Amino acid sequence: MEVAKNDATRAALQGLPAPAPSPTPAPPRISPKEAAALRQQRIEAQQRRNQPAAVTPTPPPVDTVPADLAQLLRELSLSAHGANLVDKLGVTSVSDLKYITDDMISKELPTMKPVERAKLLAATQTGGSANTVVQSHVAAPAPAPRLRVRALVIGIDSYSSPVPRKLGNAISDATTIHEALCKLPGAHSTLLTDCSKATFEAALKDFRDGTGTCDGRGMRVTAAPKGHDETTPALFFFAGHGIQVSGRNYLVPADFAMPHRSDKLEPMLRDTERACVSLSLIEEYMEEAEVTAAALWLDCCRNVPDFLADWAQSAPQEACAPCLLAWAPPRRGCRT
């Protein structure tokens, strides 16, 4: 977060008071949930008027928004231009306010209808100088879009008993990639090591939703927030065992359980899916993360590994065709 850059915008949108003390009482500040109830709003306004004038107004916390702005956002979301704005700025919830950047506003203002623009400006000028701030952004050339990166990085070295060989570099790979991603401007990366299938999939869900996630030891860590803009790519990196059955790719979690033998392809695939994290699931979650672009980097094998050789030999004849059940002779030091 480039705090300094956004302070003016955030102040404008939240109706922060001007630095100079104003003789008129400060406008009521109500969180959007409360703002939904107009009666509650009136009661609070009355309470504020009853307060002694000597009380200095304190700046509102980040998760408050003026009632009129909340109302404006609701109105805007009903019109085509407004919906576009609300969607692009991602200000449908108050917590997303902090992701609005100056250039996002300056880019969107010209596309709005005059009446909507006037309303937005009116809503943001409660702090006195806010109007000039917003207008100056319209005139100034838009700076280059600020980059934010959302990343999920997973590395697995240690596997449960069906996988005989421990990998040496997977965690080292994931950790170094994670550290490199963290150095990117505006990046938020989550690192998981030696995680189970359940943790793996929970982390994917959390990544999609921008909520909290768990690390390999079950501890709560913060996932990348969902406050994306049109330049935010989602990155996924995996280092560990991978297998490919019938042209489908699967990533092997630390608690991999040996799939049952079968002479039919269907149960084989079902069992593999139960034991592994399927790549199609990851694709699905990354697409649903609502980012402009997603890059998946999979540092793993794409064959049937040696520890599944017996299992693969029981497979039906048609599944053994090279395009269906990819098979490569095991070699030391590979990620199968």
Next chain:
Amino acid sequence: MRALPAGMGTAAPGLPNLMISFAAAPGKEALDRSSRVPSHSPFTAALLRVLSAPRRLIDVAPFLTDEVVADTGGKQQPHVGGSYGVSAGNLVIGA
């Protein structure tokens, strides 16, 4: 049927703009140890080099391929699946 799709140059609605870089070709294995950097795999060593400089998303995969093939003497060849529109492919990552 080869006309340019409408909306070319912007993110086409419905296009996932997702690209998968596999460390290895279909049916092949990925090595765990790079010949250049013993503490990393060839693919990760290449990716770390990619991330060390600003690069467009669309340029990442070819760079990875060159690096990994050079590292492994052609034994391991990264593959790519998926597609980007222009605006997605032009996103820049890297420090």
